[in-house]
Amino acid sequence: MDAVQKKSRLKKNINATFVTTFAAAILALFLMPFLFMVLTSLKTPNQIMVLGSPIYPAMPASFTYEGDSTAEYTFQIEKGGRMVDEVISMPEFVGETLDVYSVPMEDGSMRSLALMKGANSASIFLDPDDPEEPPFVWVGYYKGLERPWSFSPSWSNYETVWNDINYPRILWNTFFYAFFTTVGVLFSCVLVAFGFSRFRFPGRDFLFVVLISTIFLPGAVTIIPQFTFFSQIGWVGSWLPLIIPSFFANAYDTFLLRQYFMTLPRELDEAAMIDGASPLRVLWSVILPQSYAAIVAVSIFHIVWAWNDYFGPLIYLSTKMENQPVSVALARFNGMYGRQPQAIQAGALMTIIIPMILFFAAQRFFIQGIVITGVDK
Amino acid sequence: MEQLTHLPKLPSFGSLRKMPPMARREFRNGMIFLIPWIVGFLAFTLIPMVATLVFSFMNLDITDGVLNKPEFVGLDNYITLFKDPQIWSTGATPGSLWVTIRFGLLALPVGIFLPLLLALLMNNKSLRGQNFFRTMFYMPYIIPFVASVFLWGGILNPETGWINRSLIALGMPKDSVPGWANDINWVYPTYVIMGIWGIGNAMLTLLAGIQSVPTDLYDAARVDGAGSFASFWNVTFPMISPVIFYNLTLSIVGLFQYFLVPLVVNQGTGRPGGATFFYNLYLYKTFFTNQDMSYGSTLAWLLFLVILVVTIVLFSTARYWVYYASEK
Numbered sequence: 001m002d003a004v005q006k007k008s009r010l011k012k013n014i015n016a017t018f019v020t021t022f023a024a025a026i027l028a029l030f031l032m033p034f035l036f037m038v039l040t041s042l043k044t045p046n047q048i049m050v051l052g053s054p055i056y057p058a059m060p061a062s063f064t065y066e067g068d069s070t071a072e073y074t075f076q077i078e079k080g081g082r083m084v085d086e087v088i089s090m091p092e093f094v095g096e097t098l099d100v101y102s103v104p105m106e107d108g109s110m111r112s113l114a115l116m117k118g119a120n121s122a123s124i125f126l127d128p129d130d131p132e133e134p135p136f137v138w139v140g141y142y143k144g145l146e147r148p149w150s151f152s153p154s155w156s157n158y159e160t161v162w163n164d165i166n167y168p169r170i171l172w173n174t175f176f177y178a179f180f181t182t183v184g185v186l187f188s189c190v191l192v193a194f195g196f197s198r199f200r201f202p203g204r205d206f207l208f209v210v211l212i213s214t215i216f217l218p219g220a221v222t223i224i225p226q227f228t229f230f231s232q233i234g235w236v237g238s239w240l241p242l243i244i245p246s247f248f249a250n251a252y253d254t255f256l257l258r259q260y261f262m263t264l265p266r267e268l269d270e271a272a273m274i275d276g277a278s279p280l281r282v283l284w285s286v287i288l289p290q291s292y293a294a295i296v297a298v299s300i301f302h303i304v305w306a307w308n309d310y311f312g313p314l315i316y317l318s319t320k321m322e323n324q325p326v327s328v329a330l331a332r333f334n335g336m337y338g339r340q341p342q343a344i345q346a347g348a349l350m351t352i353i354i355p356m357i358l359f360f361a362a363q364r365f366f367i368q369g370i371v372i373t374g375v376d377k
Numbered sequence: 378m379e380q381l382t383h384l385p386k387l388p389s390f391g392s393l394r395k396m397p398p399m400a401r402r403e404f405r406n407g408m409i410f411l412i413p414w415i416v417g418f419l420a421f422t423l424i425p426m427v428a429t430l431v432f433s434f435m436n437l438d439i440t441d442g443v444l445n446k447p448e449f450v451g452l453d454n455y456i457t458l459f460k461d462p463q464i465w466s467t468g469a470t471p472g473s474l475w476v477t478i479r480f481g482l483l484a485l486p487v488g489i490f491l492p493l494l495l496a497l498l499m500n501n502k503s504l505r506g507q508n509f510f511r512t513m514f515y516m517p518y519i520i521p522f523v524a525s526v527f528l529w530g531g532i533l534n535p536e537t538g539w540i541n542r543s544l545i546a547l548g549m550p551k552d553s554v555p556g557w558a559n560d561i562n563w564v565y566p567t568y569v570i571m572g573i574w575g576i577g578n579a580m581l582t583l584l585a586g587i588q589s590v591p592t593d594l595y596d597a598a599r600v601d602g603a604g605s606f607a608s609f610w611n612v613t614f615p616m617i618s619p620v621i622f623y624n625l626t627l628s629i630v631g632l633f634q635y636f637l638v639p640l641v642v643n644q645g646t647g648r649p650g651g652a653t654f655f656y657n658l659y660l661y662k663t664f665f666t667n668q669d670m671s672y673g674s675t676l677a678w679l680l681f682l683v684i685l686v687v688t689i690v691l692f693s694t695a696r697y698w699v700y701y702a703s704e705k
């Protein structure tokens with residue numbers, strides 16, 4: 001390898017390190033809320049309010065004495081201006097939880113010590129690392145000392161979410177909603193996409209443009225009569241106004257499936273047609289077996305969409321809390337616990353955990369599905 | 378969206394009757410498969426749209442849960458609409474339409490350029506682990522928006538969030554840190570940040586577009602002496618302009634309807650100081666809170682017309698800057 005080649009390789013490596021580090025830094029900022037969510041959801045309300053508390057879930061350190069010393073110590077400390085005897089009997093402290101403080105020592109070092117007896121001018125401390133050593137007197141005001149933090153996650157926030165919004169029921173509702181609308185979308189969009197991709201007839205392209213233009217149509221211009229109608233026939237408060245429309249095809253998923261079907265060779269379905277297969281038969285036996293990837297992509301997109309859907313369930317189920325899916329319930333939970341970040345973050349985590357698992361399990365289909373729709377725009 | 382720049386014609390009934398039997402069968406079979414969508418389009422789109430228009434010329438009031446006798450009131454609702462201080466700015470108080478546009482002026486550039494910059498970064502040949510970065514930058518897109526609003530809202534909480542705690546730790550006085558969602562000067566940037574996880578889809582479609590550019594075009598540009606910016610501007614940009622156009626149109630349409638974030642974050646109150654009283658929030662409240670169907674419908678049609686005009690203007694500019702390879 002000559003010097004020029006070596007130099008260019010070095011330059012390449014430096015570039016790679018620089019660009020990759022830059023991307024990693026942006027990614028870290030971009031995903032920072034996830035770390036915030038996990039750490040905050042494990043904190044206690046007390047910790048949240050303390051300025052300068054650690055970012056990891058922690059509690060002020062404490063120490064539980066479990067020694068078997070029978071010793072008794074007598075100390076002289078100043079109380080109210082005169083010296084008094086203070087007796088420390090070790091057996092009395094067995095099982096007792098003592099607050100730990102950061103205590104400055106005479107030699108300038110700091111030690112974490114457990115407080116046994118506190119007074120204004122002097123206090124008695126025990127060394128938690130060496131509890132069988134006799135306690136000793138520290139002169140100073142212990143309430144002015146800081147307490148060190150020790151790592152201590154609290155799981156009670158998840159319990160709060162689980163109980164207060166009836167999480168099992170909410171989760172079941174969301175599954176139910178996602179499942180039935182996905183069935184509806186697959187059923188209707190496959191049929192419509194087949195119609196748009198495999199038949200040539202006058203007016204088809206016009207209808208396709210109408211279908212696509214509904215993507216740009218503001219929902220506000222249809223929602224008032226829709227809501228009024230569903231309210232008149234008594235469907236408000238039930239799942240029906242959310243599920244039934246999914247059986248009538250939507251533009252996004254039809255577009256994705258149509259783009260995919262167009263890439264499939266026509267020879268096979270033409271051969272089947274010549275053999276006398278009906279169009280439905282061709283769709284079922286020829287097209288669908290080749291469209292596994294697109295079907296999975298549409299299903300996952302739709303499940304994620306249903307998990308995310310907020311507006312529909314909000315307007316149709318606002319009076320029926322027991323029927324609400326997780327997004328609406330989370331917003332309601334936020335109304336109840338708005339001033340308690342640790343509860344909100346626990347609720348958010350319980351909302352996103354399932355779509356995240358689904359995403360990481362099926363990311364290949366996600367990316368593929370986006371590319372199918374993306375390239376032909 | 379190649380067909381969208383010109384509208385194909387709907388066939389006349391005469392031409393359908395003259396069709397040969399084969400073509401007629403093809404027509405019948407094709408239409409049968411479109412039935413679910415056609416029925417849905419009529420029931421959930423076209424008829425409600427017309428009904429909204431009809432409602433806007435009527436007087437449909439609900440008192441004590443009972444609908445009063447409906448009457449046609451002509452243009453009354455539209456006259457009210459054009460004098461409504463909740464829509465149009467009067468003096469110093471911003472109307473909801475201006476609130477919406479002002480927020481859009483901040484959010485739109487971010488929504489267009491950030492995914493493009495990220496896609497270019499992902500496409501950089503010096504980047505290691507492209508698939509990993511691509512997946513991770515996309516991933517937050519699938520987080521339910523209510524949850525992502527609370528996650529970013531937690532980080533941006535004025536008292537307990539990491540950002541303000543860091544600012545204080547860096548020495549900023551406690552009373553001069555931003556109030557984020559409660560601060561009239563910071564509420565729009567806060568909303569933009571809360572929406573930042575929505576860029577994944579645009580980033581991936583742009584990246585797919587960039588990667589589908591044939592390499593010989595870049596080679597040709599290099600031979601012509603183009604630098605990296607010139608080759609982006611003259612090769613990459615035209616090739617991905619349809620994706621940018623699609624993202625731009627969809628973003629604008631979405632921004633005119635923006636209201637779920639203010640509804641969740643500021644409880645739809647318009648706080649602070651009316652800055653988050655968006656147009657669609659006003660519409661939502663008119664119908665769902667005040668139960669005024671007629672005026673709600675009038676507001677909906679104004680929204681529709683505004684979006685329609687903006688979309689038409691946008692589409693008419695398309696032929697100057699959007700390049701369609703399929704126009705053979």
